[in-house]
Amino acid sequence: xxxxxxxxxxxxxxxxxxxxxxxxxxxxxxxxxxxxxxxxxxxxxxxxxxxxxxxxxxxxxxxxxxxxxxxxxxxxxxxxxxxxxxxxxxxxxxxxxxxxxxxxxxxxxxxxxxxxxxxxxxxxxxxxxxxxxxxxxxxxxxxxxxxxxxxxxxxxxxxxxxxxxxxxxxxxxxxxxxxxxxxxxxxxxxxxxxxxxxxxxxxxxxxxxxxxxxxxxxxxxxxxxxxxxxxxxxxxxxxxxxxxxxxxxxxxxxxxxxxxxxxxxxxxxxxxxxxxxxxxxxxxxxxxxxxxxxxx
Numbered sequence: 042x043x044x045x046x047x048x049x050x051x052x053x054x055x056x057x058x059x060x061x062x063x064x065x066x067x068x069x070x071x072x073x074x075x076x077x078x079x080x081x082x083x084x085x086x087x088x089x090x091x092x093x094x095x096x097x098x099x100x101x102x103x104x105x106x107x108x109x110x111x112x113x114x115x116x117x118x119x120x121x122x123x124x125x126x127x128x129x130x131x132x133x134x135x136x137x138x139x140x141x142x143x144x145x146x147x148x149x150x151x152x153x154x155x156x157x158x159x160x161x162x163x164x165x166x167x168x169x170x171x172x173x174x175x176x177x178x179x180x181x182x183x184x185x186x187x188x189x190x191x192x193x194x195x196x197x198x199x200x201x202x203x204x205x206x207x208x209x210x211x212x213x214x215x216x217x218x219x220x221x222x223x224x225x226x227x228x229x230x231x232x233x234x235x236x237x238x239x240x241x242x243x244x245x246x247x248x249x250x251x252x253x254x255x256x257x258x259x260x261x262x263x264x265x266x267x268x269x270x271x272x273x274x275x276x277x278x279x280x281x282x283x284x285x286x287x288x289x290x291x292x293x294x295x296x297x298x299x300x301x302x303x304x305x306x307x308x309x310x311x312x313x314x315x316x317x318x319x320x321x322x323x324x325x326x327x328x329x330x331x332x333x334x335x336x337x
Contacts, residue, residue: 062108068178111141139163142189152196160199168220211256214263235278238323
């Protein structure tokens, strides 16, 4: 377990992550780290406390992830409070499916513990309830996540909506944007995510995997729908050469340095420094990678 924490909570890294559990109350079809249902919360908590106390005081950002961080219950609040005490200037971003925030008191307590320095990244897999539940692997996922989002919003929490693009939802990307516009107007930003081909995304590739070249038009339309109404829109994990030029301004350097790489062909690309690259953890690279010689 220490080796996992050592890798993701480095004092030298600008994108530090606190990994709190391998357990999850969803079972997403494309999960890159399939959940393990053994009780590991106390063990991870002790290790994370030690790492946080010894971490560099000038860390700008810490992500809390798992598994599902809200399964920690009160220990999540204690962990956030410890970060606030030891690293008072550090921003915290929690990646969560949001379901347990359907408990309004719990949502309020977690938001308060962040003292204005806490934001949340919550996935929406579809605008259609049954599709979301199928992808999340839980029949209650959609309703509880939506209630959770509203409870976070009631506490003025900054919220990122994440859409992991896969074979079961790519054609509905513009519909998901419309759903956000109509029902989740309070969110701070929206991120469209390319998949990491590992875990379930690899073992279930035939049913869940799709290449960016197959969905780039849907993705661009979805981004434009949100952008023209003033939303902060981002594309993560998709190399520039697989997107239309007009979508470049949505892209971010999203892949952590320790698992980012480029193909040898990328050495001739004039946009390499602006490109997120590829996951070294994926079983194979995206189809269609080629150097950009003239971005015009």
